[in-house]
Amino acid sequence: xxxxxxxxxxxxxxxxxxxxxxxxxxxxxxxxxxxxxxxxxxxxxxxxxxxxxxxxxxxxxxxxxxxxxxxxxxxxxxxxxxxxxxxxxxxxxxxxxxxxxxxxxxxxxx
Numbered sequence: 179x180x181x182x183x184x185x186x187x188x189x190x191x192x193x194x195x196x197x198x199x200x201x202x203x204x205x206x207x208x209x210x211x212x213x214x215x216x217x218x219x220x221x222x223x224x225x226x227x228x229x230x231x232x233x234x235x236x237x238x239x240x241x242x243x244x245x246x247x248x249x250x251x252x253x254x255x256x257x258x259x260x261x262x263x264x265x266x267x268x269x270x271x272x273x274x275x276x277x278x279x280x281x282x283x284x285x286x287x288x
Contacts, residue, residue, distance in 0.1 A: 181205045181259045188230065189241040194218050198243075205259035209234040210248045216241055249279035 182202040188195060194216075216230035230241035231251060245251040269276040269283045276283045 183208065183255055183258050185233075185240070185242050186244055187240045187242050189216060189239075191239050201240075203235050205255060207235060208255070210251060211239065213247070214241060216243075247279065249281055252278075252281050 186198050186200050188198050211232040214230050214232045231245040232241050
């Protein structure tokens with residue numbers, strides 16, 4: 179059984195959910211896509227724009243307000259899911275660790 183990470187999602191494939199929903203996703207299947215401008219309307223029909231963290235799970239695009247950056251997501255995922263036995267090695271280039279926002283990049287053994 180895969181470990182799962184709780185994420186409160188606000189959109190599914192570009193459509194806002196009626197209310198934010200807490201969902202559980204397999205830790206190793208959540209793929210970061212980018213930061214999006216999520217647009218919706220308030221009670222007065224004014225456009226409200228918020229930054230939303232986008233990720234793929236399977237072929238579906240989800241968005242959440244839980245994270246502001248990929249580094250924040252990676253830290254949350256690693257703390258919540260723990261170190262998995264699938265992680266093999268850190269990636270290096272010319273003998274230096276490859277990092278993104280001070281987070282080591284790793285890959286899984288096939």
